[in-house]
Amino acid sequence: MSLAPDKETTDGFIQAILAELATRLAELASTGIEAQIDLRSLPMDPPKRAALDAKLGKGDVTATIADRAGRTEVFETRYAGVWRLAHYDMHDTLLMEEIAIAPVPDILRADPTDMAEAAARLGAELALDTKKGHAND
Amino acid sequence: MTEPQTVGEMLARKGISRRALLRYAAWVTSIMALPSSMTRAMAQGIADTKRMSVIWLSCQECTACTESLTRSYSPTIDDLIFDFISLDYHEALQAAAGHQAEEARLKAMEDNKDNYVVIVDGSIPLGNMGYSTVAGHANADVLRETAEHALAVVAVGSCATWGGLPKADPNPTGAVSVSQIVRNTPIINISGCPPIPEAMTGTLAHVLAFGQIPELDHLGRPRAFFGNSIHDRCYRRPFYDKGLFAKSFDDEGARKGWCLYELGCKGPVTYNACATLKWNGGASWPVQTGHGCLGCSEPDFWDRGSFYKPLPASTEPLATPLAAGAVAGVAAGALASRAAKTRREILGAMSKPKDAADTTDKT
Numbered sequence: 001m002s003l004a005p006d007k008e009t010t011d012g013f014i015q016a017i018l019a020e021l022a023t024r025l026a027e028l029a030s031t032g033i034e035a036q037i038d039l040r041s042l043p044m045d046p047p048k049r050a051a052l053d054a055k056l057g058k059g060d061v062t063a064t065i066a067d068r069a070g071r072t073e074v075f076e077t078r079y080a081g082v083w084r085l086a087h088y089d090m091h092d093t094l095l096m097e098e099i100a101i102a103p104v105p106d107i108l109r110a111d112p113t114d115m116a117e118a119a120a121r122l123g124a125e126l127a128l129d130t131k132k133g134h135a136n137d
Numbered sequence: 138m139t140e141p142q143t144v145g146e147m148l149a150r151k152g153i154s155r156r157a158l159l160r161y162a163a164w165v166t167s168i169m170a171l172p173s174s175m176t177r178a179m180a181q182g183i184a185d186t187k188r189m190s191v192i193w194l195s196c197q198e199c200t201a202c203t204e205s206l207t208r209s210y211s212p213t214i215d216d217l218i219f220d221f222i223s224l225d226y227h228e229a230l231q232a233a234a235g236h237q238a239e240e241a242r243l244k245a246m247e248d249n250k251d252n253y254v255v256i257v258d259g260s261i262p263l264g265n266m267g268y269s270t271v272a273g274h275a276n277a278d279v280l281r282e283t284a285e286h287a288l289a290v291v292a293v294g295s296c297a298t299w300g301g302l303p304k305a306d307p308n309p310t311g312a313v314s315v316s317q318i319v320r321n322t323p324i325i326n327i328s329g330c331p332p333i334p335e336a337m338t339g340t341l342a343h344v345l346a347f348g349q350i351p352e353l354d355h356l357g358r359p360r361a362f363f364g365n366s367i368h369d370r371c372y373r374r375p376f377y378d379k380g381l382f383a384k385s386f387d388d389e390g391a392r393k394g395w396c397l398y399e400l401g402c403k404g405p406v407t408y409n410a411c412a413t414l415k416w417n418g419g420a421s422w423p424v425q426t427g428h429g430c431l432g433c434s435e436p437d438f439w440d441r442g443s444f445y446k447p448l449p450a451s452t453e454p455l456a457t458p459l460a461a462g463a464v465a466g467v468a469a470g471a472l473a474s475r476a477a478k479t480r481r482e483i484l485g486a487m488s489k490p491k492d493a494a495d496t497t498d499k500t
């Protein structure tokens with residue numbers, strides 16, 4: 001492995017993004033404050049984007065959210081708490097990409113309203129099953 | 138089963154998850170250049186609100202604005218907006234006709250007083266009201282009546298915002314813009330011929346989520362979409378900066394993708410988001426196809442000389458529509474005060490518009 005710095009990652013722009021990430025990550029670790037970086041709004045040509053992705057690498061968590069309105073691909077980078085997200089529409093067109101600095105990206109967390117609705121639904125299903133069980137006794 | 142009360146409940150019924158809503162909010166905050174940290178607040182704001190009643194009035198128009206928004210040939214992410222709003226009146230899209238249709242408009246106005254949004258496409262004839270009527274009523278009268286108790290009026294397309302092609306010299310119908318008719322109700326101008334669909338849906342989503350209109354420019358347009366010139370964001374700009382211009386549509390420069398300035402491109406004086414959002418789901422945009430920008434989102438673009446002459450030879454000084462700056466200010470202030478009547482006031486504080494100006498009578 002070469003220890004010489006990669007030409008692209010020494011690029012000022014990439015350096016600035018990485019420095020921002022480092023600051024935000026340290027802040028997350030010490031205060032719990034989460035942050036996001038919208039990659040769509042950053043002017044990066046393909047080689048720069050590739051260099052950033054290569055530097056961040058892939059960690060050990062990958063998730064896919066697929067629903068009727070589209071798809072989101074999420075993975076943690078080599079840096080714990082730094083996540084890459086790519087959002088697609090229902091035609092699989094890339095809508096936007098972002099970096100989330102968080103213990104878990106917001107979109108992966110179950111929503112409190114959904115959880116309450118799920119609890120009610122599960123409860124109702126259980127009650128129905130119990131009723132059916134009694135009927136079969 | 139009871140009727141869903143909020144957009145969130147309605148989406149859940151349709152099997153659209155909160156995560157999908159969060160994805161949508163991430164996309165809208167991105168295209169509107171809002172801080173990413175506002176994504177959750179936007180998703181929450183949309184989920185917690187009632188579907189927004191929308192009354193769409195069509196005046197002297199060609200239906201391209203509706204076509205741009207609905208793009209019936211290919212549903213896209215921003216079609217989710219139709220789950221967030223209740224389109225209670227739209228002459229081209231509604232099933233009801235005649236008296237039933239007019240009753241639907243009046244009922245929506247009554248049921249949602251001070252909380253519905255009016256979208257207008259087309260210019261309004263004042264020369265002879267008979268040029269454009271609906272159910273025997275002149276456009277101007279219907280617009281005045283409908284706008285009076287609206288939360289906001291969104292003028293979509295360059296006809297509604299500036300008078301448009303019907304206003305082209307000699308303006309046979311006496312066409313005027315929405316801002317010359319509507320008083321005391323906030324106006325948001327989304328110009329373009331037609332306007333970019335994301336500019337319409339993003340603006341509506343912002344109003345719905347935060348109960349506030351986004352920050353507007355001096356012509357009453359959302360800065361998020363009209364804050365940069367086409368020229369500022371054009372991918373051919375490096376050629377302009379180097380002085381490399383195509384001289385005809387089939388010369389070597391045109392083939393090499395050089396700047397179209399000398400072929401009449403109006404990008405340097407046109408403010409819109411075509412260069413970044415592009416058209417048809419990001420497929421392309423006029424300059425990318427090899428044709429200069431026509432400047433269709435600017436006032437009087439239709440009367441500013443040849444589309445094919447370079448700017449200094451073809452452009453008169455930019456006309457400013459009547460009291461446009463005031464339109465922006467009225468919009469900002471008045472909507473904030475009406476929205477304060479709703480439960481959205483807390484979230485609304487997150488996106489306070491900068492401008493504030495006095496109410497202006499534009500007729």
Ligand code: SF4
Pocket residue numbers: 367368369371372373374375377395396397398402403404405424429430
């Ligand atoms: S093509 Fe038009 S918008 Fe693009 S750089 Fe040339 S003049 Fe500017």
